[in-house]
Amino acid sequence: xxxxxxxxxxxxxxxxxxxxxxxxDGASLSVITERTGLGKGSLYHFFPGGKEEMAEAVLxxxxxxxxAEVFAPLDTALDPETGIRRMFEAVDAYFHSGKRICLAxxxxxxxxxxxxxxxxxxxxxxxxxxxxxxxAKAGATTHRAEALAExxxxxxxxxxxxxxAMNDPLVFSRTLHRLQTDVLAAATSATP
Amino acid sequence: xxxxxxxxxxxxxxxxxxxxxxxxDGASLSVITERTGLGKGSLYHFFPGGKEEMAEAVLxxxxxxxxAEVFAPLDTALDPETGIRRMFEAVDAYFHSGKRICLAxxxxxxxxxxxxxxxxxxxxxxxxxxxxxxxAKAGATTHRAEALAExxxxxxxxxxxxxxAMNDPLVFSRTLHRLQTDVLAAATSATP
DNA sequence: GTCTATAAAGCGATAGAC
DNA sequence: GTCTATCGCTTTATAGAC
Numbered sequence: 394x395x396x397x398x399x400x401x402x403x404x405x406x407x408x409x410x411x412x413x414x415x416x417x418d419g420a421s422l423s424v425i426t427e428r429t430g431l432g433k434g435s436l437y438h439f440f441p442g443g444k445e446e447m448a449e450a451v452l453x454x455x456x457x458x459x460x461a462e463v464f465a466p467l468d469t470a471l472d473p474e475t476g477i478r479r480m481f482e483a484v485d486a487y488f489h490s491g492k493r494i495c496l497a498x499x500x501x502x503x504x505x506x507x508x509x510x511x512x513x514x515x516x517x518x519x520x521x522x523x524x525x526x527x528x529a530k531a532g533a534t535t536h537r538a539e540a541l542a543e544x545x546x547x548x549x550x551x552x553x554x555x556x557x558a559m560n561d562p563l564v565f566s567r568t569l570h571r572l573q574t575d576v577l578a579a580a581t582s583a584t585p
Numbered sequence: 586x587x588x589x590x591x592x593x594x595x596x597x598x599x600x601x602x603x604x605x606x607x608x609x610d611g612a613s614l615s616v617i618t619e620r621t622g623l624g625k626g627s628l629y630h631f632f633p634g635g636k637e638e639m640a641e642a643v644l645x646x647x648x649x650x651x652x653a654e655v656f657a658p659l660d661t662a663l664d665p666e667t668g669i670r671r672m673f674e675a676v677d678a679y680f681h682s683g684k685r686i687c688l689a690x691x692x693x694x695x696x697x698x699x700x701x702x703x704x705x706x707x708x709x710x711x712x713x714x715x716x717x718x719x720x721a722k723a724g725a726t727t728h729r730a731e732a733l734a735e736x737x738x739x740x741x742x743x744x745x746x747x748x749x750a751m752n753d754p755l756v757f758s759r760t761l762h763r764l765q766t767d768v769l770a771a772a773t774s775a776t777p
Numbered sequence: 778g779t780c781t782a783t784a785a786a787g788c789g790a791t792a793g794a795c
Numbered sequence: 796g797t798c799t800a801t802c803g804c805t806t807t808a809t810a811g812a813c
Binding site: 625 | 787789790791
């Protein structure tokens with residue numbers, strides 16, 4: 394059987410999933426060694442700072458993914474509508490249509506936030522700013538663009554919670570659909 | 586100095602806060618003994634099932650509070666508008682205007698949910714049903730009432746996440762304000 | 778790089794004195 | 796009821812062989 398983990402970067406998706414499932418405190422090194430297939434020796438070789446450095450690296454990886462797949466397209470798409478459609482597609486795929494949670498959101502809810510406050514805050518601020526940029530480009534007022542961007546992120550995060558709480562991923566799917574309709578309506582109706 | 590904790594029921598608000606701050610896994614017995622001022626002997630006397638029973642009791646206490654202060658008024662208020670206004674007042678007070686999180690929502694996000702799935706699911710289902718009941722009583726269609734109830738809970742949960750992530754409780758306050766306007770509009774415009 | 782062995786501390790839980 | 800002492804286990808982290 395082929396090796397699953399060959400280098401540090403290969404561990405990050407696995408670590409991300411472990412932190413998602415168990416939270417920062419619940420993600421013990423024994424779970425991490427089991428899931429990555431790496432011994433503690435290798436883990437501490439890759440992440441001398443231990444669990445905290447692992448989570449930091451995971452958050453960085455997530456930010457980089459969203460930057461490339463969501464934020465940059467929103468900022469640079471020739472027409473905002475394309476960027477917005479692409480965002481909702483990427484978000485649906487990323488959160489596995491409601492079966493996967495947002496790590497930054499989960500970390501935010503308890504004292505784990507304090508360890509990673511900068512990364513968590515930057516993630517949401519960047520996301521909100523890129524949605525607002527696209528809406529403003531479509532002709533919305535700054536105030537309206539920022540408000541709708543915030544409402545969109547709130548609904549995405551809330552839908553992820555409710556989908557898991559009620560064990561019904563459809564809560565997420567229909568929320569995303571509604572949001573896309575609303576945001577696109579704001580983007581097109583505001584077009585000069 | 587007066588004793589803070591005299592009986593089992595007195596520990597529940599303290600335990601709730603500890604679980605909110607640290608999550609279930611992060612809430613160690615040493616933190617719990619420190620915050621309640623009770624030794625392990627007393628804690629295990631009150632909660633023979635240990636931490637799991639403590640969290641179960643806390644979730645029960647929270648459900649009872651919402652039942653009395655939010656759900657029942659929504660169900661029984663003579664006019665739905667009164668119940669809805671009362672809900673938003675109670676919710677704003679309960680979550681300390683965005684400085685406090687929802688324990689059921691936080692538990693839902695990782696594998697802690699599996700331990701308390703029934704309580705977490707029942708909490709949100711009951712809440713959604715009572716909002717939908719009030720809206721239906723005001724003349725909204727069942728479909729519209731249920732959709733708006735779900736959207737309201739989603740936005741409340743999402744706003745709690747974003748408020749903490751961006752360290753800005755105003756995110757929660759303005760979301761609650763917007764939701765109240767929307768829900769009241771739906772309740773009054775639908776009135777026969 | 779990767780492993781095993783081990784250290785030192787903390788964990789949840791129990792026992793028993795008072 | 797409440798405490799302290801203690802059990803057995805797990806935790807994070809390190810050391811050192813390979």
